[in-house]
Amino acid sequence: MIDLSHPASLLSKDWTDTIRTEAVGAEKHTRLTKKQLNLIYEQGWFKMLIPSMYGGKQLSLPEVIAIEEALAYADGSLGWVVTLCAGAGWFGGFMESSLAANLLSGDHVCLAGSGALKGTAELTATGYLINGKWPYASGTPEASSFTANCIITQNGKPVKDEKGNDKVIAIVMLKNEVTVTEEWNSFGMRATGSHAYEVKNLKINSDRAFDINELPTVKSPLYYFPFYQLAEATLCVNMTGMGVHFMELCGKILEEKSDTGSNGTVNREALNDKYNMLLQKLNVARQKLFYAVDMSWQVCLANKEISPSLLYKISAASFTAVHVVRDCVNTLFPYCGLKAADKDSEINRVWRDIHTAGQHAMLAGDGN
Numbered sequence: 001m002i003d004l005s006h007p008a009s010l011l012s013k014d015w016t017d018t019i020r021t022e023a024v025g026a027e028k029h030t031r032l033t034k035k036q037l038n039l040i041y042e043q044g045w046f047k048m049l050i051p052s053m054y055g056g057k058q059l060s061l062p063e064v065i066a067i068e069e070a071l072a073y074a075d076g077s078l079g080w081v082v083t084l085c086a087g088a089g090w091f092g093g094f095m096e097s098s099l100a101a102n103l104l105s106g107d108h109v110c111l112a113g114s115g116a117l118k119g120t121a122e123l124t125a126t127g128y129l130i131n132g133k134w135p136y137a138s139g140t141p142e143a144s145s146f147t148a149n150c151i152i153t154q155n156g157k158p159v160k161d162e163k164g165n166d167k168v169i170a171i172v173m174l175k176n177e178v179t180v181t182e183e184w185n186s187f188g189m190r191a192t193g194s195h196a197y198e199v200k201n202l203k204i205n206s207d208r209a210f211d212i213n214e215l216p217t218v219k220s221p222l223y224y225f226p227f228y229q230l231a232e233a234t235l236c237v238n239m240t241g242m243g244v245h246f247m248e249l250c251g252k253i254l255e256e257k258s259d260t261g262s263n264g265t266v267n268r269e270a271l272n273d274k275y276n277m278l279l280q281k282l283n284v285a286r287q288k289l290f291y292a293v294d295m296s297w298q299v300c301l302a303n304k305e306i307s308p309s310l311l312y313k314i315s316a317a318s319f320t321a322v323h324v325v326r327d328c329v330n331t332l333f334p335y336c337g338l339k340a341a342d343k344d345s346e347i348n349r350v351w352r353d354i355h356t357a358g359q360h361a362m363l364a365g366d367g368n
Contacts, residue, residue, distance in 0.1 A: 007073035007241050010066055015039060019074040020346075026077060026191035027349065030184060031141040036078055045071065045082045046110045046142075050089035051218045054104040061225055061297050062290065065237045069286075072241030076353030077191035079241055083234050084138040084192075088113045088147050090230070091170065093216040093223030096207045100217075103145050103172060111172075112139040112197075113147030119199075121150035121169055123159070127206040128152075130171060133181075133198040140180050141193040146173045148197075169209045177202055188349075188356030221300045229314040233293050235362050236318040240286050242354050243325035246332075247279050249347040253336045271335060278328045285321040292317040322363050329354055 008016060022033040032040075040046055048064050050056020059067075064086070072079025088111035092100045103109070119132020134148050152159040152167040159167045178197045186194075216223035254275060258268050292313040296306045333340060333351060340347045358364060 007066075007070040007244055010070040011074060015043075016074045019071075019078055023075045023077070023191065023349070024344075026075075028190075030182075030190050031193040032078060032081060032191055037142060040078075040082060041107055046085050047089060047104075048082075048086045049222065050086075050092045050104050050109070051100070051220065051223075053218065054092055054100050055106070055109075056089060056092065056104060058220065058222060061222065061230060061233070061300075062294050065233050065290065065293060068234055069237035069241040069244075072238040073245050074241075075191075076238065076242045076245075076350060076357060077189050079238050080189055080192050080353075080357060081139040081142070083238055085110045085112055085142070087231065087234055090223070090227075091147060091172075091210060091212065093218040093220065094210040094212050094214065095172070095217060096210070097217060099172065099207050106144075108144060110139060110142045110144050111147055112137045112143035112145075114197075115149060117149045117151060117168060119148050119150035120153050121171065121209075122156070123152065123154045124203065127204050127208065128169075128171070130173070130199050130202040130204060133196055135183070135196045136194045137197055138189075138192040138194040140195040140197060144175055146175070146178050146197055147171065148173065169211065171204060172208050172210070173199060173202065173204070186356045188352030188354070221297075221303070224303075225297070225300050226306065226311060229293075229296065229311050232318040232362055233289065233314055235357075235360060236289060236321050238357055239322050239325045239354065239363065240282065240289070242350055242357070243282055243328055244286075246325075246329055246347065246350045246354065247275075247282065249350060250332050250336055250340075251275065251279075253339060253347065254332075257335075257337065266335065275332060278324075278331060281324050282321075282328055285317070285324040289314070289317040289321045322358065325354065326358065 018035055018039055022036045026033050026036060044057050047056040048059045052058040068079060068083045071082050092104050114134035114137045116134055118134045119130060121128035121130055130150060132150060147170060149168055149170055152169055161167050178199050181196045183196045184194045212227050296310045296314060299306045329351060336347060339345055342348055
């Protein structure tokens with residue numbers, strides 16, 4: 001099991017300094033900067049989940065979530081882009097080998113995409129005719145190709161499976177085949193460049209389609225791990241990474257207020273106790289999440305099927321961790337003063353990033 005220490009321990013100080021120094025400019029221009037991207041490419045973070053046979057790093061899932069939490073701790077937008085784009089690289093384990101080898105090789109590979117079912121794939125003699133527009137694709141400015149989900153149609157009508165449901169496929173499109181529309185205008189996660197992308201009457205061959213519900217084409221435990229829990233865990237650690245960053249910044253502000261006696265009528269001792277209690281809750285939640293992922297990963301490594309109860313532990317731990325982060329932020333932010341209300345301050349950016357990332361469908365639920 002990976003030792004759960006402070007997220008900063010996985011990044012060199014130079015890396016963290018570069019990421020954070022560049023974060024202001026990245027937010028202004030709503031995309032990662034060249035220096036941030038160069039670091040990502042040098043370290044191969046976009047390729048963490050790409051099969052090694054195609055030039056990827058093919059790291060274990062516990063390693064991946066530890067790195068992604070550390071990157072989100074350094075900066076929310078950068079951590080989120082790496083997580084979503086590296087996650088799309090996992091699909092390489094399900095693609096036809098010739099397609100994957102062509103798309104995933106090279107130093108500047110970055111797959112962006114959307115899980116929204118916003119497209120159609122009309123059956124043709126050789127493949128599909130694609131139409132659709134997909135929103136909120138993080139990393140669109142950096143993307144070398146795009147993935148998307150489509151409903152299969154024939155003569156304009158949805159094709160049904162044996163249960164009467166619409167048949168769905170995932171496809172890959174090249175950068176020069178899509179039109180990106182810059183619609184990302186949130187108050188947080190500004191630098192993720194989570195724009196929309198669109199295609200009209202794009203003809204693709206059938207080898208551009210893949211199905212993560214089928215057996216993987218790359219026989220490795222990583223690609224047998226259930227996608228839903230993989231996605232839950234990788235998204236959740238972005239919240240915990242940002243949560244740790246927020247707690248550090250908040251702690252410094254509260255300490256300064258205590259030293260200068262500017263806490264007003266607030267009981268300093270009670271506030272310190274509240275802060276320490278919340279910090280402990282956050283670290284316990286992180287520990288439980290990493291442990292839950294590691295338990296399932298060990299089963300997967302043994303080439304065994306992961307039980308529903310173990311998978312539930314990941315889902316439950318993810319849900320709890322996200323809500324602990326929200327509790328930390330919502331409880332302590334009111335005590336941070338006007339510095340935290342300054343939209344150009346670091347703590348304000350982290351606060352905005354947490355509340356924006358938390359709107360993702362997998363993070364915004366009630367646990368049911």
